[in-house]
Amino acid sequence: MIPDVKTTLPGVVWLERYLSLQEQKLLLARCRDIMDGPAGGYVPTVRGGGKMHVRMVCLGRHWNPRTYRYEDRRSDHDGLPVAPVPVAFVSLAERIAGDAGFAFQPDVCIVNWYGPDGRMGLHQDKDESAASLSAGSPVVSLSIGDTARFLFGGLRRRDPVEPMPLASGDAFVFGGAARLRYHGVSRIMPGTAPEGLGVDGRFNLTFRQY
Ligand code: SIN
Ligand code: MN
Numbered sequence: 001m002i003p004d005v006k007t008t009l010p011g012v013v014w015l016e017r018y019l020s021l022q023e024q025k026l027l028l029a030r031c032r033d034i035m036d037g038p039a040g041g042y043v044p045t046v047r048g049g050g051k052m053h054v055r056m057v058c059l060g061r062h063w064n065p066r067t068y069r070y071e072d073r074r075s076d077h078d079g080l081p082v083a084p085v086p087v088a089f090v091s092l093a094e095r096i097a098g099d100a101g102f103a104f105q106p107d108v109c110i111v112n113w114y115g116p117d118g119r120m121g122l123h124q125d126k127d128e129s130a131a132s133l134s135a136g137s138p139v140v141s142l143s144i145g146d147t148a149r150f151l152f153g154g155l156r157r158r159d160p161v162e163p164m165p166l167a168s169g170d171a172f173v174f175g176g177a178a179r180l181r182y183h184g185v186s187r188i189m190p191g192t193a194p195e196g197l198g199v200d201g202r203f204n205l206t207f208r209q210y
Pocket of ligand 1: 166206
């Protein structure tokens with residue numbers, strides 16, 4: 001399928017309907033296995049003591065929501081070692097980044113599950129290595145399931161945000177000058193997943209190069 005490319009801002013590439021329904025089904029099955037498997041998803045507690053509104057699993061490296069650092073074991077939760085990023089996920093993320101014009105060797109994948117009340121506050125992704133951030137290595141995001149009201153802002157928290165409805169199968173890439181832009185998810189739109197996918201809720205995968 002030829003992706004419908006939207007470049008809204010420098011460093012941002014939105015590839016709408018990037019994945020076919022069949023590809024979405026395969027990815028959905030993998031995400032369910034990961035979320036429900038050993039060292040599966042949990043609802044993290046962040047630095048300030050509040051609970052996140054997603055279930056999270058990190059692959060490759062664990063992002064510790066209490067320290068905002070990456071580590072080899074889930075020390076804020078059950079101490080289990082982090083599973084590697086599946087080879088097929090790495091290839092897919094590299095392909096997406098390439099289509100978006102970025103060179104990329106992802107070694108971290110964060111899988112988040114949003115139920116009907118899932119959301120994520122505005123934040124920057126800035127916990128990767130200084131080398132990765134200064135190179136503008138992108139974040140590659142893939143969405144499966146219900147559409148999210150994704151908010152994309154500027155480099156300061158108070159900058160205006162633009163809502164971008166990320167639908168199932170969409171890839172959204174932000175790197176270069178956009179790498180440190182604030183973003184979040186204000187809500188999920190229940191019942192908007194493609195018919196035939198068989199999911200209520202949303203998986204989001206973000207790939208990064210630590
Ligand atoms: C994130 O910023 O980590 C997740 C974004 C999304 O769920 O679309
Ligand atoms: Mn983020």
